[in-house]
Amino acid sequence: MTNAVEFINTCRRFGDVTAVDRVSLNIAEGEFFSMLGPSGSGKTTCLRLIAGFEQPDDGQIVIHGKDATGLPPYQRNVNTVFQDYALFPHMSVIDNIAYGLMVKGVAKKERLARAQEALELVALKDHGSRKPAQLSGGQRQRIALARALVNRPKVLLLDEPLGALDLKLREQMQGELKRLQRQLGITFIFVTHDQTEALSMSDRVAVFNRGRIEQLDTPQNLYNRPATEFVASFVGSANVVRGELAHKLAGVDAFAVRPEFISVNNSALTEQINLSGTVTDIQYQGANTRIEVEVAPGVLIAALQANTLLTEQPLPTPGQVTHISWQTGAMVSLDSSRTAAAGA
Amino acid sequence: MSSAVSSNPAAFNSHPEQPRNxxxxxxxxxxxxxxxxxxxxxxxxxxxxxxxxxxxxxxxxxxGLYTFDDFTMLVSHTLTLSNYAQLFEAANFDIILRTLLMALSVSLFSAMLAFPVAYYMARYASGKTKAFFYLAVMLPMWTSYIVKAYAWTLLLAQEGVSNWFIDLLHLTPVLNWLLSLPGIGGNTLSTSNLGRFLVFTYIWLPFMILPIQASLERLPPSLLQASSDLGATPAKTFRHVILPLSVPGIAAGSIFTFSLTLGDYIVPQLVGPPGLFLGSMVYVQQGSIGNMPMAAAFTLVPIVLISVYLAIVKRMGAFDAL
Amino acid sequence: MRSDSQKIPGASPWLKLAAWGGLLFLHFPIVVIAIYAFNTEESAFSFPPKGFTTKWFSVALQRQDVLEAIGLSLQIACFATLIALVLGTLAAAAMYRKSFFGKESITLMLILPIALPGIITGLALLNGFKAVGLEPGMLTIIIGHATFCVVIVYNNVVARFRRTSASLIEASMDLGADGWQTFRYILLPNLGSAMLAGGMLAFALSFDELIVTTFTAGHEKPLPIWLLNQLTRPRDVPVTNVVALLVMLATMIPVSLAYLLTRDGDSVAGSGK
Missing domain, CATH: 1.20.5 (Single alpha-helices involved in coiled-coils or other helix-helix interfaces)
Structure with missing residues (x-):
């Protein structure tokens, strides 16, 4: 199978800032690929490099086996769903969707028919004659999707498309995007700063930090086997233990352990790691309770206890001395020297 | 992964290989x-x-560096600084001072007149009233300058509207007293400095209202609530919060009132006592006398004054309020 | 935009009085012109007017010099506006987003003709025209007007550019439209009303401008100069009154239209005059 998109040692600089720093990565055809990272990490610039809004200063961008470096956006077989949707305010919904076909010279009858088809694909078939301003945020998002998909792109780029939606709608759209991607078989490249979104939808995720890829892996591996401290704390939350304590407990320079793998005051199981410390904070979070314990001067370990009806235990109170424990398998050693990893 | 869409890739996308016109x-x-x-x-x-x-x-x-021969009335290309030096002669310096004082007082007075209008527009008027106010300020602003000046010659004429009104309100003694004051007075309203000052203020007033309005509009209402929440009386809120924050707007507006008054030569010609203004001096020098070098030297005065003024108001944040 | 509930309820009566009084002050002289235009008296400024008549309108509109002045001013305003539209829009397209070396100087340069007193701009232009041997006339008036009208168009169009999301242009290119198509289908329709508004304000400004015009007009007599001549040598007051009223109305129409065209936006049309 050919790769949908390849980055070969690609760099993009803005003045003194290197937004994308020698990134190499391959995205397979038909893959749902996410680029995850905080703002300014280079993920959006990578997307814009694929779309052609930016040109690399060094290296190459290859789309479907052909070098796309130096091609303007309108000569690339990729389409973008923009963060602010970028619907043309002076055109009706149907004209918005048919725009890509119009500028390529598709006959009016055919382009309207295909635009209507695309409207149905996003379940808004009766909204064609409206203006974008008359639509809700969620509807605009679907129109932006339809407008991109009607061109039958080889690759669909999505730039934080769900960022402006409220939580309920966002969860619903996540499901729909995934369904569309499976149904159409198009490569989706999805940029987000929301790790839940990236984990729940993607086949693979690239975690960006400071213009480089920290780790490229499946969602499960990212969560269970974070390679660096950055990934461990950016994807989910993690207790990162360094230095003397890390040497004593695991024989490494640094390791991470997820809060939900830590038990508090649990003597029933035979855990391999046992520590005691003072409870500094208790947070009730509904499904869980977060307990923070100071195991050594300045070293805080957070534990997450599921709140269930069956095993309702008395919780410790702040100031109390308590025991925490976890299994050795829950610890992931971190490579603090490693800052970037090339994709497979 | 073989769906209808991906197996028929880019049926309508343009291809890079296609020859491009x-x-x-x-x-x-x-x-x-x-x-x-x-x-x-x-x-x-x-x-x-x-x-x-x-x-x-x-x-x-x-x-301004060329030489004008007073005798032959001809300009020669001999370079000299005498034109610029002449600016500091007493007679010329008087003209500069007179114009500068007028520009400053017009700016000050229009700010005082403009503030309530701008404040009401920005904070109390909404919807239709606001649109009405906005248009009602815009239209006189864009109305022909010469028509506005002409209207005031009608207003200020001896038999004209203002005297009729003043008479109606039995204020003639007050007017006579004002006209008897040195500096602002004159024989009649239309030949007094007071009349000229009124016309200038009128003509440039809209240029002051809109920037103040815009700067007040940008004040977040929460700021005022915060101030009254902290126990400030409305007067104190006005004095310590609103007024300081509207300074950029006032400064921006004063750029227009100051600069426009400084360079004007039509109004001084129509209304007010004899005695040249900067603009009139330039006009007379180049027109009736034909002394282009002196006229050119005189244009440097408003340029310098305005540059100094701009430098001052820039520090007051006027440029952000433009 | 604030909602009404957030406003401080009720302005004090003094503030209301001052605000409405200010408006009255702004409009009173304009009303006076309108009243005098219907005055029966032939050669005086006396108030109140002695009677009502509309005959001066027909008298004014039969005067050859009035008609010629109107025609000349209209032509000048049209050409100046056209040039200002092209130059102002080009400048706005170049300046709205990117920052580059010298950008601030270019902004200053665009504003200068209107920020400096008209007498300087006028004298400089006259001097320049003389230097290249261009005889003052309609052409020089148009060149002068176009120069200070550019910034009016620029202000309106650059505000719309800034409000038009940059991603619209990218979206268009992303969907396969090249630069020309994007200009034709996306930019032009979005900028259209701002260009129209800027054009109308430029037209109004050119139609009224007096000071720069006195320097560049030569023997031509566009409307403002005709009016000025009437003032310094008051011969036919009633005709002058009528023409003054007509000039005022002629400016109010494009300015009101420009306001309507830009009202929905954040741009304050004309505030940068």
Whole structure:
């Protein structure tokens, strides 16, 4: 199978800032690929490099086996769903969707028919004659999707498309995007700063930090086997233990352990790691309770206890001395020297 | 992974291999070289302004160095600083001072008149009232300058509207007292400095209202709530919160009132006592006397005064309020 | 935009009085012109007017010099506006987003003709025209007007550019439209009303401008100069009154239209005059 998109040692600089720093990565055809990272990490610039809004200063961008470096956006077989949707305010919904076909010279009858088809694909078939301003945020998002998909792109780029939606709608759209991607078989490249979104939808995720890829892996591996401290704390939350304590407990320079793998005051199981410390904070979070314990001067370990009806235990109170424990398998050693990893 | 869409890739996408016509190649080149596009866009306006305006302006200031022969009434290209030196002669200095004082007092008074209008527009008027106010300020602002000046000659005439009203309100003694004051008075309203001052204030007032309104509009209401929440009386809120924050707007508006008054020569010609204004001096020098070098030297005065003024109000944040 | 509930309820009566009084002050002289235009008296400024008549309108509109002045001013305003539209839009397209070396100087240069007193701009232009041997006349008036009208168009169009999301242009290119198509289908329709508004304000400004015009007009007599001549040598007051009223109305129409065209936006049309 050919790769949908390849980055070969690609760099993009803005003045003194290197937004994308020698990134190499391959995205397979038909893959749902996410680029995850905080703002300014280079993920959006990578997307814009694929779309052609930016040109690399060094290296190459290859789309479907052909070098796309130096091609303007309108000569690339990729389409973008923009963060602010970028619907043309002076055109009706149907004209918005048919725009890509119009500028390529598709006959009016055919382009309207295909635009209507695309409207149905996003379940808004009766909204064609409206203006974008008359639509809700969620509807605009679907129109932006339809407008991109009607061109039958080889690759669909999505730039934080769900960022402006409220939580309920966002969860619903996540499901729909995934369904569309499976149904159409198009490569989706999805940029987000929301790790839940990236984990729940993607086949693979690239975690960006400071213009480089920290780790490229499946969602499960990212969560269970974070390679660096950055990934461990950016994807989910993690207790990162360094230095003397890390040497004593695991024989490494640094390791991470997820809060939900830590038990508090649990003597029933035979855990391999046992520590005691003072409870500094208790947070009730509904499904869980977060307990923070100071195991050594300045070293805080957070534990997450599921709140269930069956095993309702008395919780410790702040100031109390308590025991925490976890299994050795829950610890992931971190490579603090490693800052970037090339994709497979 | 073989769906209808991906197995029929890009049926309607343009292909890079397709031969591109000249127009399309231009588009590609411009897109890939934004500097080229920028250059193309800027060339016509830069050429126009450079050749028509900037060149003329510099040439004018250069002319201030030429020599004017009072006897033959001819300009020779001998360079001299005497024109610029003459600006400091008492008679010329009087003109400069007179104009400067007028420009400053007009700016001050229009700010006082404009503030309540702007404040009401920004904080109390909404919807239709606001649109009405806005248009009601815009229209006089854009109304022909000469028509406005003309209207005031009608108003201030001896038999005119203002005297009729003053008479109606039995204020004639007050007017006579005002006109008897040295500095602002004169024989009649239309030949007094007071009359000239009123006309200037009237003509430039809208230019003061709109920037103040805009700067007040930007004040977040939460700021006022915070102030009254902290126990400030409305007067204190006004004095310590609203007024300081509207200073950029007032400063921005005063750029217009100051600069426009400084360079005017029509109003001084129509209303007020004899005695030249900066603008009139320039006009007379180049027109009736034909002493272009002296006229050019005189234009330097408003340029310098305005530059100084701009430097002052820039520190007050006027440029952000423009 | 604030909602009404957030406003401080009720302005004090003094503030209301001052605000409405200010408006009255702004409009009173305009009303006086309108009243005098219907005055029966032939050669005086006396108030109140002695009677009502509309005959001066027909008298004014039969005067050859009035008609010629109107025609000349209309032509000048049209040409100046056209040039200002092209130059102002080009400048706005270049300046709205990118920052580059010298950008601030270019902004200053565009504002200068209107920020400096008209007498300087006028004298400089006259001097420049003389230097290249261009005889003052309609052409020089148009060149002068176009120069200070550019900034009016620029202000309106650059505000719209800034409000038009940059991603619209990218979206268009992303969907396969090249630069020309994007200009034709996306930019032009979005900028259209701002260009129209800027054009109308430029037209109004050119139609009224007096000071720069006195320097560049030569023997031509566009409307403002005709009016000025009437003032310094008051011969036919009633005709002058009528023409003054007509000039005022002629400016109010484009300015009101420009306001309507830009009202929905954040741009304050004309505030940068």
């Amino acid at each position: 000249l127009l399309q190649r231009c588009s590609d080149a411009l897109y890939l070289q934004p500097q080229l596009l920028l250059l193309l866009l800027l060339t016509p306006p830069l050429l126009w302004f450079g050749s028509v305006y900037i060149a003329s302006l510099l040439a004018l200031l250069w002319q």
